[in-house]
Amino acid sequence: MPKIADKYLVVDPWKVVEEGFDPQRSRVSESIFSLGNEYMGVRGYAEEGYSGDTLIGSYFNGLFEESEVGAHYKGIIRSLRFMVNGVDWLYTRITIDDETFDMGTSKFSNFRRELDFKRGVYTRQLIWHLQNGKSVQLFFERLVSMEVSILGCQRLVLKPLNFTGTAQVIMGLDFATIHEDQNTRYWETVKQDRQRGISGMLGQTANTGNRLFSSYRLALPEGAKSTALSEENFIGDEIILKLNKEEETVVDKLVINCADKDREQSDVEVWSKGMKLAKQYAQVDYQTAAEQQEQYWAKVWKHSDIVIEGDPENQQGIRFCIFQLYQTYHGDNPGFNIGAKGLTGEAYRGLAFWDTESYCLPFYIFNNPKAARSLLEFRYKTLPQALERAKELDCAGAFYPIATIDGTESCDLWQHSNLQLHVGTAVAYGIRHYVNITGDRAFLYEKGLEMLIQISRFYATRGQWGQKSGKYGYFGVMGPDEFQLMVNNNCYINLMAKKLFEYTLQTIAEMEQADLAVFAALTDRLGLTMQEQIDWKNKADNMKIPYDDETGIYEEHDGFFDMPHLDIHSIPVTEFPLYSHWSYDRLYRYDMIKQPDVLMFMFLYSGEFSVEAKRANYDYYETRCIHESSLSPSIHSILAAEIGRPAEAYKFFEFATRLDLDNYNRNTREGLHTTSIAAAWMNIVYGFGGMRSDGDKLIFNPTIPERWSQYSFPITYQGTELAVDVNQQRVKISVRSGDPASIHIYGQDYIVGPAGIVLDLKKEG
């Protein structure tokens, strides 16, 4: 795994700190210092304008534009939807004595910025040395409110160190942002207006008609004078501030942003709704918002913090991951999903992948079940699009998109969007996982089963019977391992489909028992027949699972064992990433894999495979895996811990936890690896904690890395909050709140209560 940390930031348990400004790392820091609240997100760009390398990125969950795709054939998508760059609501310019501050051209010192996990704010301070010898300390703070999703707050503090005078500050809302990936400006202005100290503006995207209402209020110091400014895509204020030597002058800006995708509403309605909300929150001042923010985060940390002792770097890393995960998504707003880069950049176009269910969902299931349910409801809400897409592919049921912002397929590489079938089974697995851990059968019966039936219908029509094998399976597919492009009987896909059919049938039987009337109404509506169920059972029973009896190794797909061998360590480091250095077709003709595929299902259905089987398959596949997906190391870390390879487990663990802080992949500049961040949580809980949640019982087999003295994490299981606390001697699991829980530790059943169970740490022989 040719991935090397780029150590740069200051290590601190509760903050990310950058001391001194490095223009070369400007975009990387912009990503790391991103703020968000799932509704909106904003990169850590310099709001006062920066002539150096910057991406003014301001994103609103689910707000999209679209572009046409030159499709040649049926079933290949014709338009591409992507998250659009929104309003720069932080827009600021600072001028003193005709010199305008710009980190690209101005002289400044004492630069320091912090992302504070406890307060949920991003601060930046520096001393600006003007050409005329004057010096002024600038302090910037911003927050995106977790409590009030539509609220963003900005504070600017000026403190002249050696003079008394005036400053001109411009603050406003700028809709002239460029969507960098498409090199296009998408916003048109619908309306601008000012009412009772609130300046508002309504913008609309050119092709999709998505609308965004944005407004701001200023809280100015006494004696400040402001003048209204207006341009086609901009509304703002010019403020003249009196500055007194060694005194702080504070300007606050409070912004309300309301994103609206509903084309049914008139512009007048959208405007009125926005203005009404702006007025409603007009009483909130910066201080109040900051206090609420800190309270919100206190609750998050109380229920979701992971404590690591003896490893400050990873302590910081895992808190950064949890902080960013909550910022990206916490389930307060319905209808959202998690983009591969969250709300921190344009890469992957703001689209959600199977990562949501496979890598992010577990964090929410065990920390924030409401949010987990809300993620699954995104799939329920977009079921109509999945039904439509299956039809386009000449299949029945629902085919969930490999990449989407609104439920329609938005991956313009046909080989991925048409051949990667594994989102559907990931959704099904997510439903099963969520229901098993939370016990939320209401969701299962109201929405889950309908999805399961429609997904099963897809898998029952997309698959085929092998002519020679007589077995059922999937031909012309790409599994999670994207280095095997178009293969037959991918083991992961086949196994997951088999499990899907079985779980759907089991749920049908269960619901029929539980509530026959509601069940009958559902199956009537869906036209579910007994014949279908027999068909699914037959296909599940006869599913082909490529496997070598002699070695106990699952064959990733038909013919994989004959694929030419490549010693992956013989590839020069300079050739990574291979996507950029190898001819596209060359990637696909070795036994080299990009990310776990067989190992993935051995993790997901852990209980069905022995440690020996995992070890054999790990040894075979890990040596062939180049981890070109940032999601890859974590599954390896978890399995390495299980099969008794603590050093390897730790090596793979480190990568995910500090992937962005140490810019391992050298592409953090494009945005954070949000779904890998979720995997970092899994590394600790499933990896070192040895938790397994795929069976009837919740299992723990804790280990602890050598260099740690202690670690602990909470999880919520069937309404009970458990604390898992491990040191080099013992494991302690106790109930923090809720009923006693039945769990399995080191192969034994226990009923755990508030007093907890303490066991000796089991060490690998």
Added chain:
Amino acid sequence: MPKIADKYLVVDPWKVVEEGFDPQRSRVSESIFSLGNEYMGVRGYAEEGYSGDTLIGSYFNGLFEESEVGAHYKGIIRSLRFMVNGVDWLYTRITIDDETFDMGTSKFSNFRRELDFKRGVYTRQLIWHLQNGKSVQLFFERLVSMEVSILGCQRLVLKPLNFTGTAQVIMGLDFATIHEDQNTRYWETVKQDRQRGISGMLGQTANTGNRLFSSYRLALPEGAKSTALSEENFIGDEIILKLNKEEETVVDKLVINCADKDREQSDVEVWSKGMKLAKQYAQVDYQTAAEQQEQYWAKVWKHSDIVIEGDPENQQGIRFCIFQLYQTYHGDNPGFNIGAKGLTGEAYRGLAFWDTESYCLPFYIFNNPKAARSLLEFRYKTLPQALERAKELDCAGAFYPIATIDGTESCDLWQHSNLQLHVGTAVAYGIRHYVNITGDRAFLYEKGLEMLIQISRFYATRGQWGQKSGKYGYFGVMGPDEFQLMVNNNCYINLMAKKLFEYTLQTIAEMEQADLAVFAALTDRLGLTMQEQIDWKNKADNMKIPYDDETGIYEEHDGFFDMPHLDIHSIPVTEFPLYSHWSYDRLYRYDMIKQPDVLMFMFLYSGEFSVEAKRANYDYYETRCIHESSLSPSIHSILAAEIGRPAEAYKFFEFATRLDLDNYNRNTREGLHTTSIAAAWMNIVYGFGGMRSDGDKLIFNPTIPERWSQYSFPITYQGTELAVDVNQQRVKISVRSGDPASIHIYGQDYIVGPAGIVLDLKKEG
């Protein structure tokens, strides 16, 4: 094979005749009535302007434009080159009494048009009934000179039937043509000028700077007055003609077109060269050009005519094929290739495919060896591009493009351009075939071997060793059968590569013996090592050829026998072509094939497979083949004849011979199926004639379709012209000119002289 003839045109042994005008078939007829001389081609559009459905298509071999391709990955092409639509050099407008003639709006009768195979001209006549009651007979004739490639001639005859008066005729050169496929006008005017009765214009393509000089002279009747016209993209004359009742007034226009792709030359040089040629041919009048044309065609028919007695439709069909083949290509101009639609339309973008070597080359080898050599020299000339392309794909040697106009790859579907390897082996096969039949070892040693070595280098670096099989082969490929998109060890590719290596090594050994000094110089220049040769031998010896010992059936690729079965006859006719009606990915997951793949190599290396083996494989694969390529039926026809299925042979034969005349595929409107036209020749010579030319001896096993009384064809073999003449009783093969030839008939060797050999026709038991 759901392909049904659309019988419409008049059957005539030496002409294509259309009586009456059908606007619905306007574009189909435009394609069928195309004229060309390999240098330029022009569709049978109405030169006087037509407001109905028309494609003003005027093409110049190798003249191209290019457009960018949105490529995501390395090795995927970034620009696309395609044949551009050129000047409308036939531009004409006819006005009488303020009414302008237009077949879309005018009243007319007695419409008849002919394409005359003996004269090589296209004529059209009709009577125009003006709104004011006047009637005038219009007669149009055009020819594209086979003798002088740059010369095009046009004649317009007006004969008033019931009045004496005047007509206004505009004639000129129009560079404002639209390239319909790209919906773009590519031509910019560089210069216009008139000198000594010659009006000339130089146009240039916007992106590639290809230039086209075009000029015309008019031959006007006495008393006609002409006025010069000039617009930005047009130069012409307005002619006022005096018309006398029942007398013919003739206007001739003689055009010189010089296409120039050489960017090194200045505009002045290109212009001067064009004008010089225009002046040089200024003496040629229409009558002389028409006489030369007829003489040229007389020679063609003397040496290449196929006579069929008892089947007027196919007699017409095969002559149409030979006529169009010669029009598309006859080797007088170096550096040309054969586009899939010849010079008759924009479909397939004017690009040449492997069809050239696989389907067209045999016709030229046996009818016009100089043209055959010239085709192979196109590949030699474009060797640098093939070397470059191999590098882009991380391979050594030469990788010939799957679709090209100038040697660069121009297929924008990566799955075809990166995975279809079979052009290189087709070129190698073509070299071998050409050399074996003509004995032209000079070509082999001067150019052929260099290509063979570079092609071998590609195949030696693109292939890999199967980890389990221990055999060499090609992974991640698409064979000729494009319904199996990305497979391993395609039997055709592997077998052809094995043969390639063997032939290259054999040629090396032979040339080393024949001319050591020249050989040493060549291998020095190419850096050929003994190690490479050992490597090729090893790979040839260990090539994987998937084959089932029990059934004797070759497996098209690894895993083909397990592909889900589909009864192709169960597909509703309305779902054809499948490319338009099935989801793209669905095409690729059955044991259904698009065109012969295993059967293709059984034909190409016929001598190495027994009739029994062919029968078994034919029975297996033909029942799985939907013939979605127009090239497919012909190979089946040839094999059906060999294995004793005369009815099937005839059914498949008919399709190719009248594919365009009867618009079998309903897409002749886009242009003629030029390479399928070449296959029609193969159907007769290889099919019914039973010729095989892949071994040391030329073999004949003639049969004759039941409904034919007699057929005959000439072929040129090692400098000798042989006539093969078959009727229901006997076979006669004799020498028309040249030395006696050693051939093999019905399993016996014969030396054939002018008197010929007469044998009883062998009938299948």
